Amino acid sequence: MGLKSYSRARAVHVMLVYTGGCNGCDIEIVNCIFSPKYDAEQYKVFLTWNPREADVLVVTGPVTKHVEEPLKAIYESIPEPKAVVAAGACATMGGVYKNIYGDIPSEEIAGPVDEIIPVAAKIPGCAVRPEDVLSGVVAALPLLLNAK
Amino acid sequence: MDNDNKVTTQVIETEVPMGTIHSAALEPYRLRLFVEDEIVRDAELTVGVNHRGIERIMEGLPVEKANSLTEKICGICSNSHIWNSCLVAEKGLEIDVPPRAEYIRIIMEELERLHSHLLYLAHGSEVLGHETFAMRLFYIRETVMELLRMIGGNRVQYGASIIGGVRPRCDLDEMRIQKIIEGMDYVEEKVLDFADRFIRDPMVMSRISGIAAITKEDARRLATTGPSLRATGIGEDLRLDMKQYEPFEFDVITQDTGDVKANLLMRVLEIPESIKIIRQAIKDLPDGKITNRSWEMQDTDIIRSYIEVPRGKLYHSYKIEDGRVRNSIVRTPSITNINTMEFACIGTHITDAQLAIVQCDPCFTCTDRAVQIVDQPFRKNRII
Amino acid sequence: MDTSMIIISIIAVIGTLIVAFAVSVWLPGIERKFVQARIQQRVGPPISSPGFMAPIKFFFKEAMTPNSPMPRLYNALPLISLIIVVFILLFIMPQMYFLGALASIIAIVGLLKVEEIMYMFMGSLSKSVLSVNMPFPDLVKGAKHVDATRSFIEELSTLRAFRLIAFGSFPLYIALFVPVVMAKSIYIGDIVAFQQLNGPVLFTVAGVIGAIVYFIGFMILLNEYPFAIMKTKADVIEGPLLEYMSKYRAYTYITRGFLIFVLASLFATMFLGTPPNIFSPGILITIAVAIIFPILMAVMSAFSPIFTFRQFYPVVAATSILGVLALVAAFITL
Numbered sequence: 001m002g003l004k005s006y007s008r009a010r011a012v013h014v015m016l017v018y019t020g021g022c023n024g025c026d027i028e029i030v031n032c033i034f035s036p037k038y039d040a041e042q043y044k045v046f047l048t049w050n051p052r053e054a055d056v057l058v059v060t061g062p063v064t065k066h067v068e069e070p071l072k073a074i075y076e077s078i079p080e081p082k083a084v085v086a087a088g089a090c091a092t093m094g095g096v097y098k099n100i101y102g103d104i105p106s107e108e109i110a111g112p113v114d115e116i117i118p119v120a121a122k123i124p125g126c127a128v129r130p131e132d133v134l135s136g137v138v139a140a141l142p143l144l145l146n147a148k
Numbered sequence: 149m150d151n152d153n154k155v156t157t158q159v160i161e162t163e164v165p166m167g168t169i170h171s172a173a174l175e176p177y178r179l180r181l182f183v184e185d186e187i188v189r190d191a192e193l194t195v196g197v198n199h200r201g202i203e204r205i206m207e208g209l210p211v212e213k214a215n216s217l218t219e220k221i222c223g224i225c226s227n228s229h230i231w232n233s234c235l236v237a238e239k240g241l242e243i244d245v246p247p248r249a250e251y252i253r254i255i256m257e258e259l260e261r262l263h264s265h266l267l268y269l270a271h272g273s274e275v276l277g278h279e280t281f282a283m284r285l286f287y288i289r290e291t292v293m294e295l296l297r298m299i300g301g302n303r304v305q306y307g308a309s310i311i312g313g314v315r316p317r318c319d320l321d322e323m324r325i326q327k328i329i330e331g332m333d334y335v336e337e338k339v340l341d342f343a344d345r346f347i348r349d350p351m352v353m354s355r356i357s358g359i360a361a362i363t364k365e366d367a368r369r370l371a372t373t374g375p376s377l378r379a380t381g382i383g384e385d386l387r388l389d390m391k392q393y394e395p396f397e398f399d400v401i402t403q404d405t406g407d408v409k410a411n412l413l414m415r416v417l418e419i420p421e422s423i424k425i426i427r428q429a430i431k432d433l434p435d436g437k438i439t440n441r442s443w444e445m446q447d448t449d450i451i452r453s454y455i456e457v458p459r460g461k462l463y464h465s466y467k468i469e470d471g472r473v474r475n476s477i478v479r480t481p482s483i484t485n486i487n488t489m490e491f492a493c494i495g496t497h498i499t500d501a502q503l504a505i506v507q508c509d510p511c512f513t514c515t516d517r518a519v520q521i522v523d524q525p526f527r528k529n530r531i532i
Numbered sequence: 533m534d535t536s537m538i539i540i541s542i543i544a545v546i547g548t549l550i551v552a553f554a555v556s557v558w559l560p561g562i563e564r565k566f567v568q569a570r571i572q573q574r575v576g577p578p579i580s581s582p583g584f585m586a587p588i589k590f591f592f593k594e595a596m597t598p599n600s601p602m603p604r605l606y607n608a609l610p611l612i613s614l615i616i617v618v619f620i621l622l623f624i625m626p627q628m629y630f631l632g633a634l635a636s637i638i639a640i641v642g643l644l645k646v647e648e649i650m651y652m653f654m655g656s657l658s659k660s661v662l663s664v665n666m667p668f669p670d671l672v673k674g675a676k677h678v679d680a681t682r683s684f685i686e687e688l689s690t691l692r693a694f695r696l697i698a699f700g701s702f703p704l705y706i707a708l709f710v711p712v713v714m715a716k717s718i719y720i721g722d723i724v725a726f727q728q729l730n731g732p733v734l735f736t737v738a739g740v741i742g743a744i745v746y747f748i749g750f751m752i753l754l755n756e757y758p759f760a761i762m763k764t765k766a767d768v769i770e771g772p773l774l775e776y777m778s779k780y781r782a783y784t785y786i787t788r789g790f791l792i793f794v795l796a797s798l799f800a801t802m803f804l805g806t807p808p809n810i811f812s813p814g815i816l817i818t819i820a821v822a823i824i825f826p827i828l829m830a831v832m833s834a835f836s837p838i839f840t841f842r843q844f845y846p847v848v849a850a851t852s853i854l855g856v857l858a859l860v861a862a863f864i865t866l
Contacts, residue, residue: 003588004592006585007585007586007588007589007592008589008592010578010580010581010585010586010589011581011582011585011586011589013586017169018169018174018175018176019176020176020197020198020199020200020513020516021223021513022220022221022222022223022226022305022513023174023175023222023223023224023511023513024223024224024226024304024305025223025304026174026175026223027174027223027224027267027304028303028304030174031286031289031290031293034270034274034279034282034283034286035283035286035287035289035290036283036284036286036287036572036573036574037286037287037290039569039574039575039576041564041569041574041575041576041577042574042575042576042577044577044578044581044585046577046581046582046586049170049171049662049765049769049770050660050662050769050770050773050774051661051662052598052660052774052775052776052777052781053770053777053781055589061198062200064197064198064199064200065669066168066176066196066197066199066668066669067168067176067197069667069668069669070168070169070176070666070667070668072667073661073665073666073667074169074661077596077599077660077661079593079594079595079596079777079778080593080594081593081594095220096216096217096220097200097201097202097205097220100205100206100209100213100217102204102205102206102207102208102209103207103208103209104204104205104207104208105205106200106201106205107201107204108199108200108201109200126220126302126304126305127223127302127303127304127305129303161680161681162680162681162683163677163680163681163682163683164663164683164685164688164767165663165664165666165682166663166685166767167666168666168668169662169666170662170769171765171766171769172765172766172767178668182676182677182680186688186691186692186841190676190677192676194668273837274765275766276766276837276838277757277758277760277764277765277766277836277837277838278836278837279568279572279834280568280571280572280834280835283572283573283574284572284573287573349835351758351835351836351837351839351843352837354842354843355837355838355839355840355843497840497841497842498688498767499761499764499766499767499838499840500840501767502766502767503766
């Protein structure tokens with residue numbers, strides 16, 4: 001492992017984007033970074049709110065039509081190499097909001113995430129567990145490490 | 149606070165937009181602050197980013213499925229939504245809920261209030277810039293989350309209530325009761341420690357006392373609800389009127405000032421009350437079955453139900469047609485509190501403006517549903 | 533003779549710079565891992581990650597054009613401030629005292645001022661996606677004030693940086709003049725010589741008060757947590773630094789670590805009489821100060837919320853008064 005891959009593995013900056021989920025995943029992800037019990041920093045994962053600093057973009061929620069453009073803008077402002085992690089059932093397949101099949105079809109959802117931006121790893125769960133979030137972010141790492 | 153100071157008529161020159169993706173907000177919303185020299189003169193909070201049209205996609209779903217969908221309205225107070233939605237059906241179909249199930253529902257609800265209030269405090273500390281407090285609160289909250297996972301099988305969407313009772317998985321055996329008792333002791337001790345440390349911290353106190361104060365009259369006018377209303381001195385708690393809470397003794401906490409400090413302390417002091425209710429429920433937990441399955445589906449008129457949830461009054465209503473949900477309406481507490489948030493921002497420094505919003509415990513995923521907010525200037529009318 | 537002296541001086545200067553660099557990259561890690569993470573009862577990141585590996589990682593990232601009216605100038609600014617910090621370190625090295633007026637307290641105060649002004653330039657040149665540029669479908673719906681100018685959150689930071697220049701760095705500058713008063717000279721060489729004769733300034737009453745004032749000024753200058761209003765997460769996210777990416781972000785990281793080291797060695801020079809010099813054992817004192825200062829700073833920042841100007845003004849005023857007291861005490865003990 002060269003210096004490039006090594007340094008990338010030693011400092012991973014994660015940015016969170018909430019795209020209209022139910023808050024469950026969002027808070028679990030914040031929990032896994034802020035709670036001393038999970039403490040993402042011990043796995044060299046740092047939280048940032050600035051897309052220019054981020055390596056991994058964690059997206060939760062089914063991506064409502066309002067947030068589609070902001071999500072693209074955020075994705076485009078992250079410099080390469082970057083990886084997107086879709087966390088939760090909504091982000092991976094639209095969740096109940098897209099697939100409930102009542103009398104009126106769902107019209108507000110532009111997602112799931114991989115229809116808008118390329119996704120590197122998907123974390124299942126409703127809501128995701130903090131352990132799964134950490135393993136999902138780590139699963140997206142090889143993409144970063146092997147990028148040129 | 150001087151009220152004339154808050155109402156401005158002059159042209160405001162600078163707008164600082166924040167969001168929809170911003171570090172101080174856990175959720176996507178757009179905040180526009182109209183400032184003069186870093187002092188907020190007017191604020192506008194645009195929701196709608198989270199709009200998923202839940203009530204519309206609920207149309208025509210079987211009642212059980214619709215109840216599960218209401219749980220997905222919010223990841224913080226999910227149990228409140230499913231509970232209230234079940235209450236609507238139970239009221240319409242005249243189903244008697246076994247007492248044991250009522251008690252378990254109360255335990256879930258109060259555990260949820262604990263985790264919601266702890267999250268609120270942690271988020272508040274984070275917006276204050278106090279990372280250490282936020283982390284300590286998240287650590288305390290973890291105990292509550294583990295208890296919820298133990299009872300419901302999931303950390304967030306536990307889905308305890310079903311029509312006629314609670315899910316069989318959520319029944320409480322001896323081991324679970326013991327764990328809840330231990331957990332409550334731990335949480336109470338830690339929260340009281342924290343509260344002690346919190347109110348003795350001069351730097352934190354100087355940041356939060358007197359900021360974004362709301363008077364009783366303003367709170368009434370703005371239709372504030374929940375702990376934010378009680379923080380202004382109005383002891384209004386729907387739990388006092390709910391028949392589910394009749395067997396329990398608890399105090400309604402009020403604060404006087406209505407500022408950020410009062411709001412934060414409000415939540416801190418409500419935590420021991422919730423623990424008190426949980427202890428009583430555990431102690432008097434009745435025996436018997438937990439689900440009443442002897443009921444029949446029939447058509448009903450529109451049925452309404454109000455309950456008190458961690459953020460205030462929650463309203464659900466729908467009518468049942470051929471076992472399917474029609475005309476569903478959900479009205480969450482945050483939708484009325486938006487006015488309070490906008491009002492509380494006015495006259496504060498920009499850094500405090502986020503705090504003024506957080507003080508009302510915003511939950512925009514709850515708020516963004518099919519309801520269209522007709523924007524009326526709050527000085528003229530009450531909203532909705 | 534002369535040439536060998538020059539060569540030794542050059543080696544000393546370069547060696548000191550290397551030591552300064554080597555120490556400064558570990559300081560953010562020490563802060564984060566050994567202080568804040570311990571206070572917060574968690575494991576915390578590896579010590580190399582925040583200060584050492586993160587800049588290296590940023591060097592390997594794609595350099596996009598920042599959203600800025602003058603992207604090149606914007607990208608050049610962190611490098612300029614790094615150079616300024618290096619110059620401050622150069623001017624307090626004993627090999628550089630022949631520079632006369634440049635190796636004086638006035639030059640250092642001036643350079644620190646320039647360092648602060650950089651944030652203003654950065655803030656006004658950064659136009660990040662996170663505020664006005666954020667695409668939002670219904671911009672006008674329900675707008676209360678349609679005519680208002682829409683301002684970037686970085687412009688807020690610029691305003692705050694301006695206020696910090698106006699009053700925020702008072703404590704540091706007042707504290708710097710305590711040794712000047714005692715040594716009756718603005719030249720660093722004289723101040724060091726005075727302390728070698730009469731013992732360090734720190735061990736006098738004026739020196740102790742001055743050191744406290746210096747420390748608070750140090751935190752304000754570094755925008756560390758209670759005084760982080762210029763880049764607080766509650767509203768301006770990262771403020772002036774929002775648009776930096778790849779190697780330019782690495783420069784901002786390095787500059788910050790270096791500034792911590794330089795301000796600590798400035799303290800060691802002015803209050804302990806040991807200028808940074810790789811050939812003397814005094815360099816150990818410099819390094820010790822450079823480690824103790826961030827640790828104290830991390831403890832302070834872990835236990836305090838962000839100060840808005842409502843708290844900021846009184847703190848600065850009180851510290852400045854304390855600094856003036858130190859100056860008076862220094863005059864009395866002359």
